[in-house]
Amino acid sequence: MTRKNLAFIIVLPLLLLENSMAKMIVDCRVVTGGITECNPYSHKFIKAKEIKYKKDRQKLIVAKTLPVPPKTSIKVISVEDMIEKYLKINESVRFRGTRAVPVSIASSNTQEMKKERMYSRIERLKIQRKALLKKMQKIKEERERKNKEALKIAKEKEVKKKKTLKPAEKQVTQGGYYVIEKGDSLSTIAAKFGIKTSTLRALNHLKKSAAIHIGKKLVIPYSQKRIDTLAKAEYIVERGDSLGSIAREFNLSSRMIIKLNKLKKNSPIRIGQKILLPLPYILAKKKAEQKRLLAKQAKEKAKKEKLAKAKLKKRKKYTYESKMIRSFGKRKLRVTATAYSSHSRQTDKTPFLAAWNNRLRPGMKIIAVSRDMLTRYGLRNGSKVRIGGLSGYYTVRDKMNKRFRRRIDIYMGTNRRRALRWGRRSVIIYW
Structure with a gap:
């Protein structure tokens, strides 16, 4: 006999015994009115967990049987027990009509006491009302008395005013x-x-x-x-x-x-x-007008004096500059002057490189001259010149195209707006 058969023979009687014992208690799913206990488990269940192992690993236990959890017993409560314990029946609220209800002696006594209390309250309220009315009457009388006194005082004041009115105030109706x-x-x-x-x-x-x-x-x-x-x-x-x-x-x-x-x-x-x-x-108006006129005249005079001073200063400056320019050099020539800046639209591809390999920087006072002024009028690279209308000395550092005659270009650095504002002018140069 194998080991498996032996285990089956031992376990089978136990299972049958358990099943017969379980049948004696009714299943909870079919509980009726007269049953007080029931069995939630009609059959015995064995709870087991299977353990799986990885490949090529030695197996120690194939399966392990876990203990069955304890059974819980459920008590069944009948409807009658529930009614007695949880349900309360009170008298229904209904209209009883005009039937005379028998009143006991105790209830009649309490009603009489209530009536007495009510009467005492009413009497108290009446007394309070009378006192309040008296108080209000006194306040009203006092107010009326004060108003009468105020009216009397006002009338007396009006009479006094009428007596002390000036003749000009009395003639209002004739005004x-x-x-x-x-x-x-x-x-x-x-x-x-x-x-x-x-x-x-x-x-x-x-x-x-x-x-x-x-x-x-x-x-x-x-x-x-x-x-x-x-x-x-x-x-x-x-x-x-x-x-x-x-x-x-x-x-x-x-x-x-x-x-x-x-x-x-x-x-x-x-x-x-x-x-x-x-x-x-x-007279006051005329005086104010005269004062305003004098102030205006003084302002205009000051303005004229200021303009005259500015003109004189400008004239002096111009004469001084013209003297300075005239005193510089031995030669002078009227030429057409234009302005240019270091921008691609106003110069060639090398805006900061001039003729004779001269390097230009913004802020330098430099001019470019036409070829005839170099050959005919004796100007050279590095010659110092003065331009009428401009302060300072300008140096010849660049030359213009062959097609131009008696022309100069004044360098304005990177200030393109200033160059455009200068435009083209006729000036006298001294060197």
């Missing part, structure tokens, strides 16, 4: 109107008519911070004719008027009227003639 113009303010208008600013504000019921607008009418305590005369500072002569009477009417000096109107001392005046009045605001 005229002044239409506000551009540049006017309450102070200037008051000064124009010889009244105080506070009086003008009071007549027109204006606050201290109130603004005035162009075209608005202001009440002035004078007749409309006088208002127009003072506003324009012009008086039209009427029958019986003289310079003295006009001066007295407007509180002015007759000498000032004669001076302002450029009249003679004993010259007569005609009816309908316009007489300018030297009122304070007119």
Whole structure:
């Protein structure tokens, strides 16, 4: 008998015994109402793990049987047990109608106590309300008393004001109107008519911070004719008027009227003639205009003097330079001068290399001359020249094409804009 057969004979009875024992307990999947215990495992399961080895490795254990986990028992609770433990049944809320409900003696006592408390609260509230009404009445009476006192004081003040009003303020109903113009303010208008600013504000019921607008009418305590005369500072002569009477009417000096109107001392005046009045605001305006005119003239004079000085300085400089240029050298020649820079469009492929293998650098004062000036006029490589209109000495370091005659090119370094601005000019050179 082999080893495998022997193991099978030993294990088989054990399995059958376990199975018969498991059948005595009902399976949990088919639990009914009367069963209190069930078996979650209807069959025994052996948990095993197979170990695999790599190739050419000695095998120690082919398979290993692991211990079976312990069984768990499940207790089955019936529906009745659940109802008794977890379910609570209360009385249903229903409308009972108008049926008389029997009241016990204890409940009637509690209701009476509640009523007593309620009545005591109501009485307390009534007392509080009465006290509050009395307080409000007192406050109202006090306020009315204060208002009456304030009105009485205000009336007394008005009566005092009426008694102390000036004659000019009393004539408001007989006064005229002044239409506000551009540049006017309450102070200037008051000064124009010889009244105080506070009086003008009071007549027109204006606050201290109130603004005035162009075209608005202001009440002035004078007749409309006088208002127009003072506003324009012009008086039209009427029958019986003289310079003295006009001066007295407007509180002015007759000498000032004669001076302002450029009249003679004993010259007569005609009816309908316009007489300018030297009122304070007119004199102030004329004074300000005169001051402004003098300042303008002084400014123009200073400007002219400055220009004259600049011209003189320029002339002196020009004469000095011309003298310096004329004193330099023995020969002079008028030539056409152009300007060039070290750019490919204005020179050849070697912008910093000139004739006679001369090296050019920006900032050097160098000129290129035409061939005839070298052969005919005696200029050479390295000759020093002076150019009219330019300061300093220029050195001949380059020569031009054969086709040019009496021409020079002035080197401007890398400043192409300066070269273009110079353009072409006729200049005198000295050497």
